[in-house]
Amino acid sequence: MKDRETISVIKEKLSNEEFSHEWLESIKQDERKGVQQLLNRFLKQKEKQSKLHEQFLKMSEFETELYQQGFCYIAGVDEVGRGPLAGPVVTAAVVLPQDFYLPGINDSKSLSEQQRNEYYHVIQEHATSIGIGLADAKEIDYFNIYQATKIAMQRSIEALTTQPDYLLLDAMRLEQVNIEQQSIVKGDAKSISIAAASIIAKVERDRMMKEIGEEYPMYQFERNVGYGTKAHLEALREYGPTPYHRRSFQPVRQYT
Incomplete structure (x- = not known):
């Protein structure tokens, strides 16, 4: 044998x-x-x-079709932070190279924190260009969250070092941006470019909220990233709003 x-x-x-x-x-x-x-x-x-x-x-189907049409620099654009009571809305614009490959990439909400951080570093290393934009609480109160999100998206596109020739956006349109674009409902789960933008924006915003949490530890921003958790609402009632709170949002408005 x-x-x-x-x-x-x-x-x-x-x-x-x-x-x-x-x-x-x-x-x-x-x-x-x-x-x-x-x-x-x-x-x-x-x-x-x-x-x-x-x-x-x-x-990759949206990107593949656009490459076949002759577009070279496709930017995926997405936002994070429209719902929280505090902190900025953060957007990212990401241009990926045509040979980019990252199996498992998906919208940031469906990934664990560890996966987001791992993918964040891969995207940072291989992306052709990344732009970050934000609108702070004062701008959100002044313009409203929808318009402030558009402003933040425009800023992220302007921050790109490579000028995109096409935009893929998650359920938004930017009328003020003179670049061909397409709005895709739930685009962060349908386009690798938008998914990459959602991951970058999520990690960047979480880091910002952690820093704000160090300044205002009673609100536990490092845990709730500005959403109205029980501990956050209790702190809001006891201490009132911080400069990072959105005063146009309820229940923040009642404590101003």
């Missing part, structure tokens, strides 16, 4: 994917429990990778 490979050798080959189709088929016939556990784990991982690859291709 031919000596069988040890489980540790099999594990190494599967981990490095250094094997032939014939070898993999032979492993499927290996009745050892440890081998079958390794094989099942490997096959599940490959299935997961395949689904993420398919998802990435699906989310």
Whole structure:
């Protein structure tokens, strides 16, 4: 009987994917429990990778079609922070290279904090250009949150070092921006460019709110990022609004 490979050798080959189709088929016939556990784990991982690859291709369809039409620099634009009681609304504009590949990228809300931070660094490293824009609480109170979001988006586009020739926006239109554009409902889950912008904006805003939280620890901004949690509302009742609170929002308005 031919000596069988040890489980540790099999594990190494599967981990490095250094094997032939014939070898993999032979492993499927290996009745050892440890081998079958390794094989099942490997096959599940490959299935997961395949689904993420398919998802990435699906989310790249808008960009792929635009590249085929001759556009070269497509900026995805998204916002974070329209709903909170405090803090700025933050937007990001992201131009990705045509060969960008990051399976698993999705709208920031569907990712864990760890995933967002990991993807944030990948996007920062590989993006052609990234622009950040914001509108603070005073601007939100003056213009209203919808118009302030548009202003922040324009600022993020203006901050790009590479001028985009097309914009993909998450459920918004920027009439004041003279660039061809498309508004996509739930675009952060349908376009890799918008998804990248949502991740950048989310991580940037969370960092801002953590810094504000250090200045005003009683509101726990580092935890609630400005949303009206129970602890936040209790602090608002006790201490009143900070300069970062949106006084046009209820219930902040009643404490001004």
